[in-house]
Amino acid sequence: MKLRLIYAMTVHELRLLLRSKWLLNFMILFIFLSALLYIYGLHSVESDPVKTTYGLESVNTNIETMGVNPEWYGLKEIKTKDDSPQEIKQSAFNRSIAMLINLSLWLIPIICLILGANSIIADKESGRFSLYKTYQTSNWHYLCSKFFSLVFSLFIVMGVSYGLFGFVFAIIGRSFQASVYQVFMIVNLLLIIVFSAASILIGAISKTRMQGLSFALFFWSIVVFVYEFVLFSVIEWVPYSMKLASLFFFILLNPVESIRVWSISKLNANYVFGPEYLMIDRWEANGMLTTSLLLSITLLIFISIAISTQLLKKRGM
Numbered sequence: 001m002k003l004r005l006i007y008a009m010t011v012h013e014l015r016l017l018l019r020s021k022w023l024l025n026f027m028i029l030f031i032f033l034s035a036l037l038y039i040y041g042l043h044s045v046e047s048d049p050v051k052t053t054y055g056l057e058s059v060n061t062n063i064e065t066m067g068v069n070p071e072w073y074g075l076k077e078i079k080t081k082d083d084s085p086q087e088i089k090q091s092a093f094n095r096s097i098a099m100l101i102n103l104s105l106w107l108i109p110i111i112c113l114i115l116g117a118n119s120i121i122a123d124k125e126s127g128r129f130s131l132y133k134t135y136q137t138s139n140w141h142y143l144c145s146k147f148f149s150l151v152f153s154l155f156i157v158m159g160v161s162y163g164l165f166g167f168v169f170a171i172i173g174r175s176f177q178a179s180v181y182q183v184f185m186i187v188n189l190l191l192i193i194v195f196s197a198a199s200i201l202i203g204a205i206s207k208t209r210m211q212g213l214s215f216a217l218f219f220w221s222i223v224v225f226v227y228e229f230v231l232f233s234v235i236e237w238v239p240y241s242m243k244l245a246s247l248f249f250f251i252l253l254n255p256v257e258s259i260r261v262w263s264i265s266k267l268n269a270n271y272v273f274g275p276e277y278l279m280i281d282r283w284e285a286n287g288m289l290t291t292s293l294l295l296s297i298t299l300l301i302f303i304s305i306a307i308s309t310q311l312l313k314k315r316g317m
Contacts, residue, residue, distance in 0.1 A: 005137065006144050013149035017119070023157050026111060030161035033103065038096040038165075097184050100162075101263055104184075105256055106224060108191040109198075113216035116150045116199025121212045139312040143200050143305050150196045158188050183266045187259055194255040194297050197304040204308035227254045248283070252296040262293050 017023065120143075123129040132142055166181055202219065206212035231250050238246045251257045265284045283289040 002141070006141055006148070009137070009141060009145035010148040010152075013119075013145050014152055017115075017149055017153040018156070020115075022115060023153060027157045027161045030157070031164060034096070034100060034162060034165040037099045037103075040096070040099070094180055097180050098267075101184055101187055104188050104191060105260060108188060109195045109224060109256065110216065110220045112150065112154065112192060112195035113199045113202060113220055114213065115154075116146065116196055117203040117206060117212040117216050118209060119146055119150065120200065120203030121206055121209050124207070125209070139309045140305070143204070143308050143312075146203075147196055147200050147301075147305060150199065151193055154192045154196070155189065158185070158192065162188070180267065183263055187263050190259050190293075190297060191255070194300055197301040201304040201308045201311075204311045223254050223256050228257065231257075248292075252292055255297060255300060258293050258296060262289060265289060 120129075123132075129142070162185065198219065199216070202212055202215045206215055231247075231254075235243060235247055235250070251261055283292075
């Protein structure tokens with residue numbers, strides 16, 4: 001009976017959200033950005049290709065060998081070859097996906113926070129939340145319906161915009177790595193889920209739309225920009241033997257950082273972590289990184305909704 005009630009409320013909230021012009025605007029924005037960044041990636045590859053050479057050519061082509069054939073010592077010269085058009089397109093796609101992932105880590109959180117918080121605040125200001133209370137629905141049911149409707153609506157936006165991006169590539173015959181595209185979509189879905197829950201908490205705290213917008217911007221700036229500086233300041237005080245474990249724990253506290261680390265690991269770019277590469281690689285190999293990420297996100301969701309429920313109950317909402 002409770003599940004049926006949550007389902008009915010979620011469907012109703014989803015219909016209200018899908019009528020919002022904000023979702024249509026976000027969909028058009030994501031389609032435009034994906035096309036723009038692919039074109040940028042294509043031009044960047046053509047103008048600045050990354051090439052690696054080995055052997056004599058990478059050191060000096062005028063080495064004095066004293067009449068000895070360098071091939072006797074395994075120093076055979078390797079000629080560089082020009083990338084084929086197919087390789088250039090593949091490299092452009094990978095660069096555009098990398099830029100889109102970084103862009104999602106900035107844009108998706110603030111979009112979720114503003115939409116979710118305004119949805120609850122609008123109910124408070126219009127009196128619709130009081131109407132819900134006359135039907136004897138609990139705050140938990142109400143917040144769950146808000147959370148699920150926001151998640152599903154943004155899933156639809158992501159599916160249409162970036163799904164259209166991938167579909168067009170498939171139609172015109174442009175090859176791309178499915179694994180890279182899959183990681184990109186998972187990153188967006190995880191960001192939507194966790195920050196939709198955070199928006200519920202902000203909506204429960206706020207009394208007016210301006211207050212909700214202020215809280216959303218403040219929280220967004222903390223988790224996206226400020227947190228990493230605070231993290232590296234705090235980690236300096238941790239004993240050396242506990243630095244890596246403490247760093248891993250603090251990363252999991254911030255969903256933006258944990259999702260960033262997970263995506264880098266899945267894209268086989270662990271070398272950007274420097275000396276800690278082997279530790280991150282070991283966490284990924286035994287599944288600890290993915291399991292910890294999912295567990296931390298699940299806990300953050302339940303904690304956000306539970307605190308929001310208590311706040312609404314305490315204020316008599």
